[in-house]
Amino acid sequence: xxxxxxxxxxxxxxxxxxxDELQGLAHKIAARHExxxxxxxxxxxxxxxxxxxxxxxxxxxxxxxxxxxxGVDFALPLGIVALLTLALPALAYRIGLxxxxxxxxxxxRFALAKIDDGLGLDDRLGSAYEFAHEDAPTPMMQAAIDxxxxxxxAARAFSYGEELVPLVEPRRLGAFVASALLVLVATLFxxxxxxxxxxxxxxxxxxxxAQAKVFADDAPIAPQERERMKREEARxxxxxxxSPATLGRRGDSGVADKTQKEARGDEGSGKTSEAQSTxxxxxxxxxxxxxxxxxxxxxxxxxxKKAKPPKERDARKKPSRKPDENKESVxxxxxxxxxxxxxxxxxxxWSSKDQSVAEDEEELEEEADVDDDEDESDARGGLxxxxxxxxxxxxxxxxxxxxxxKPPPNANGRGGPGMPKKQRGVAxxxxxxPYPDQITGKPNKGRTKVTQERIDPQAQDAxxxxxxxxxxxxxxxxxxxxxxxxxxxxxxVRAFGLEVTRTASPLGEDHGSTSR
Amino acid sequence: xEAQADSRIAEQEAQAFSEVHHRIKAEVQRFIVGQExxxxxxxxxLFAGGHVMLxxxxxxxxxxxxxxxxEAVDIHFSxxxxxxxxxxxxxxGTNVLVEQEGGGHELRFQQGPLVSNLxxxxxxxxxxPRTQSALLEAMQEKQISVSNRVIKLEEPYCVMATxxxxxxxxxxxLPEAQLDRFLMKIIVGYPKLEEYDAIVDRTTGSxxxxxxxxxxxxxxxxxRKVIRSVPVPERAKKYAVRLVVGTQPKSDFACRLxxxxxxxxxxxxGVQGLMLAAKVRALLAGRFxxxxxxxxxxxxxxxxxxxxxxxxGLSEGVTPxxxxxxxxxxxxxxxxx
Numbered sequence: 001x002x003x004x005x006x007x008x009x010x011x012x013x014x015x016x017x018x019x020d021e022l023q024g025l026a027h028k029i030a031a032r033h034e035x036x037x038x039x040x041x042x043x044x045x046x047x048x049x050x051x052x053x054x055x056x057x058x059x060x061x062x063x064x065x066x067x068x069x070x071g072v073d074f075a076l077p078l079g080i081v082a083l084l085t086l087a088l089p090a091l092a093y094r095i096g097l098x099x100x101x102x103x104x105x106x107x108x109r110f111a112l113a114k115i116d117d118g119l120g121l122d123d124r125l126g127s128a129y130e131f132a133h134e135d136a137p138t139p140m141m142q143a144a145i146d147x148x149x150x151x152x153x154a155a156r157a158f159s160y161g162e163e164l165v166p167l168v169e170p171r172r173l174g175a176f177v178a179s180a181l182l183v184l185v186a187t188l189f190x191x192x193x194x195x196x197x198x199x200x201x202x203x204x205x206x207x208x209x210a211q212a213k214v215f216a217d218d219a220p221i222a223p224q225e226r227e228r229m230k231r232e233e234a235r236x237x238x239x240x241x242x243s244p245a246t247l248g249r250r251g252d253s254g255v256a257d258k259t260q261k262e263a264r265g266d267e268g269s270g271k272t273s274e275a276q277s278t279x280x281x282x283x284x285x286x287x288x289x290x291x292x293x294x295x296x297x298x299x300x301x302x303x304x305k306k307a308k309p310p311k312e313r314d315a316r317k318k319p320s321r322k323p324d325e326n327k328e329s330v331x332x333x334x335x336x337x338x339x340x341x342x343x344x345x346x347x348x349x350w351s352s353k354d355q356s357v358a359e360d361e362e363e364l365e366e367e368a369d370v371d372d373d374e375d376e377s378d379a380r381g382g383l384x385x386x387x388x389x390x391x392x393x394x395x396x397x398x399x400x401x402x403x404x405x406k407p408p409p410n411a412n413g414r415g416g417p418g419m420p421k422k423q424r425g426v427a428x429x430x431x432x433x434p435y436p437d438q439i440t441g442k443p444n445k446g447r448t449k450v451t452q453e454r455i456d457p458q459a460q461d462a463x464x465x466x467x468x469x470x471x472x473x474x475x476x477x478x479x480x481x482x483x484x485x486x487x488x489x490x491x492x493v494r495a496f497g498l499e500v501t502r503t504a505s506p507l508g509e510d511h512g513s514t515s516r
Numbered sequence: 517x518e519a520q521a522d523s524r525i526a527e528q529e530a531q532a533f534s535e536v537h538h539r540i541k542a543e544v545q546r547f548i549v550g551q552e553x554x555x556x557x558x559x560x561x562l563f564a565g566g567h568v569m570l571x572x573x574x575x576x577x578x579x580x581x582x583x584x585x586x587e588a589v590d591i592h593f594s595x596x597x598x599x600x601x602x603x604x605x606x607x608x609g610t611n612v613l614v615e616q617e618g619g620g621h622e623l624r625f626q627q628g629p630l631v632s633n634l635x636x637x638x639x640x641x642x643x644x645p646r647t648q649s650a651l652l653e654a655m656q657e658k659q660i661s662v663s664n665r666v667i668k669l670e671e672p673y674c675v676m677a678t679x680x681x682x683x684x685x686x687x688x689x690l691p692e693a694q695l696d697r698f699l700m701k702i703i704v705g706y707p708k709l710e711e712y713d714a715i716v717d718r719t720t721g722s723x724x725x726x727x728x729x730x731x732x733x734x735x736x737x738x739x740r741k742v743i744r745s746v747p748v749p750e751r752a753k754k755y756a757v758r759l760v761v762g763t764q765p766k767s768d769f770a771c772r773l774x775x776x777x778x779x780x781x782x783x784x785x786g787v788q789g790l791m792l793a794a795k796v797r798a799l800l801a802g803r804f805x806x807x808x809x810x811x812x813x814x815x816x817x818x819x820x821x822x823x824x825x826x827x828x829g830l831s832e833g834v835t836p837x838x839x840x841x842x843x844x845x846x847x848x849x850x851x852x853x
Contacts (some may be wrong), residue, residue, distance in 0.1 A: 125752060127749040140804050144747065144803070498827065
């Protein structure tokens with residue numbers, strides 16, 4: 001036997017036939033593999049690009065929505081949108097293909113490895129192919145080549161069938177195309193339904209209020225709405241039934257109420273007398289309804305109170321309230337509710353002051369509360385805290401102890417240091433002053449019984465122990481116990497060890513405490 | 517023609533090696549029931565020129581296996597029972613005072629049991645590190661240095677050590693440097709149920725089993741050259757390197773378990789061990805080149821004792837075998853794709 005260093009001269013020429021044979025086999029397999037690999041790449045790229053079909057429609061719809069809310073009519077031709085919808089995934093597909101196409105480094109070796117695996121030859125063909133390229137193969141290499149040559153027949157009969165994956169699943173493709181179409185159709189519908197319409201209603205809001213009322217009056221009232229309005233009207237009538245004393249003062253208001261019951265009719269005839277009297281304020285030359293809202297008398301009463309600007313919320317609700325604009329409105333003109341608000345104020349004593357009672361009464365009640373607060377604040381003659389911040393109120397429990405019969409948090413139910421003493425001064429009695437009504441200190445001035453105290457640990461400097469001062473142990477240490485740790489103690493030890501290891505070594509390695 | 521003749525000679529040598537291996541194995545199996553994988557691994561180490569660590573609970577026939585191999589091959593066999601009071605001089609040899617015939621005394625060097633062909637270091641972890649380290653030079657350099665005397669150990673030289681994984685009290689775990697010198701660490705397990713009958717019959721009967729010498733030291737040396745001449749294709753070589761690198765934490769081929777639970781991975785000596793053991797396996801399988809499967813098959817016994825588990829891994833119950841298995845799962849052979 002010759003050692004490996006011994007090379008057989010002229011070996012390469014002898015193995016040309018085998019090498020060519022193996023190469024032919026390898027090329028056959030490699031071609032099939034390449035085709036399958038290309039198909040896999042195309043399929044995977046396509047799979048990744050399909051979701052991009054819905055990106056452009058979604059972005060376009062989002063743009064339209066945002067711009068529609070902002071009052072800008074934005075629309076692209078459908079052809080451009082469709083083109084962009086298809087262009088984005090197509091571009092991504094091209095990029096994906098370009099980046100995924102890698103040249104196989106050694107397709108021959110790969111193909112022979114496939115044959116070896118398929119026939120269970122344990123790399124015989126691959127090794128022989130490699131050794132056949134050697135200039136001077138060793139005897140053992142020569143033996144490996146001969147061994148491979150004996151198995152060529154089986155390799156020739158080997159059929160390599162790599163499954164060709166489908167390029168795209170039809171259901172997946174259909175789902176994404178349908179999604180894209182759906183979004184596009186929805187965008188178009190949105191454009192038709194709300195885009196130009198919003199702009200129109202804005203114009204109406206800022207323009208002629210009377211025209212808005214026409215739309216409102218023409219709208220039919222739902223039966224439920226009509227019932228509700230009747231009930232509400234009856235309730236208000238009961239509440240505002242004039243006493244004999246006030247009856248004289250109110251004068252013709254009863255007539256006005258009576259007239260208001262009939263206010264759901266034609267434009268002119270539906271107006272109450274007061275409404276007719278005030279309608280000119282809001283309908284005048286497209287003037288702001290906000291400016292025209294208060295009557296003259298109220299304006300004198302509350303000079304600082306101004307009608308609130310239309311809230312953003314109203315703007316957001318525009319599309320949904322759009323159909324309500326055509327409802328029949330019993331509101332008097334000049335209520336400051338432009339563009340035919342969906343609110344359907346019923347005539348009441350408030351209506352005489354050009355106030356409206358809307359559907360969302362809670363909201364108006366909240367606004368009234370705000371007004372009350374402001375009134376109170378004004379009455380106190382100074383800036384008062386806003387109690388509507390929904391913050392928890394300041395604890396004003398002045399009882400000795402911890403309030404509500406609660407046990408002291410830091411003691412064992414026997415008093416001791418707990419919450420600081422509360423001041424019983426004036427500051428906390430003045431409502432609304434967010435003054436911290438606690439002062440630090442001990443509960444009482446006299447003797448206190450401290451049963452428990454919480455002290456945070458503090459580092460103390462101490463001199464190092466002198467090793468020389470340590471004397472020898474006088475007695476034996478005795479037997480060292482080696483307890484068997486219970487599971488929970490093992491956990492504790494483990495956690496401690498891990499912590500020590502983690503903090504001790506910056507590299508996270510513990511060379512000192514390792515074992516095999 | 518010359519190439520054809522060389523090829524035929526190589527094939528004949530490989531065939532001869534396979535036959536001798538089977539003969540030794542058959543002879544050892546007359547004595548040892550079952551444990552085929554253990555016998556294969558031990559013989560692989562013997563033919564590859566490495567040392568073996570046999571680990572198993574008492575009573576599984578570790579010592580008997582090594583003794584049987586020593587008897588089946590015509591080589592000098594010595595046995596050292598490692599104990600806590602064993603000194604380096606006890607195994608290496610020392611100068612003893614000898615009475616001369618003509619009167620007077622002289623110091624004469626008396627070599628220890630380490631000077632042999634096949635050394636059984638029984639319960640090696642019971643000796644102190646001082647004595648254990650006396651093995652280092654013998655295992656790696658195949659020589660012993662005592663005072664100013666250097667003794668070249670005769671080839672084939674093989675140390676087969678045994679140790680008990682339990683009863684760690686009073687033992688001295690082997691240092692990493694010494695563990696790394698073992699080509700393989702073989703875990704000896706319990707025999708199969710059907711093997712117990714044969715064990716009882718052979719060991720408690722009146723008939724004594726005599727092992728014949730079916731090979732020799734010279735033959736083993738010759739086959740070592742044959743084994744070393746087995747070529748390693750690029751794919752298997754790269755895979756072996758990847759496996760070894762995969763046991764090293766924070767390396768390119770390390771899996772998560774290795775990063776978290778291993779403090780020290782296999783060294784380049786691990787790749788050497790993988791290649792040598794894989795070559796033996798390839799020849800025994802009737803092949804003339806190492807395959808990826810050969811490397812995979814010998815990875816566990818070759819790498820398990822070269823992986824050092826850190827505290828985190830120990831606390832999680834991670835074993836070196838689990839780490840090597842994870843590396844085998846994680847690292848893929850080059851596909852040339």
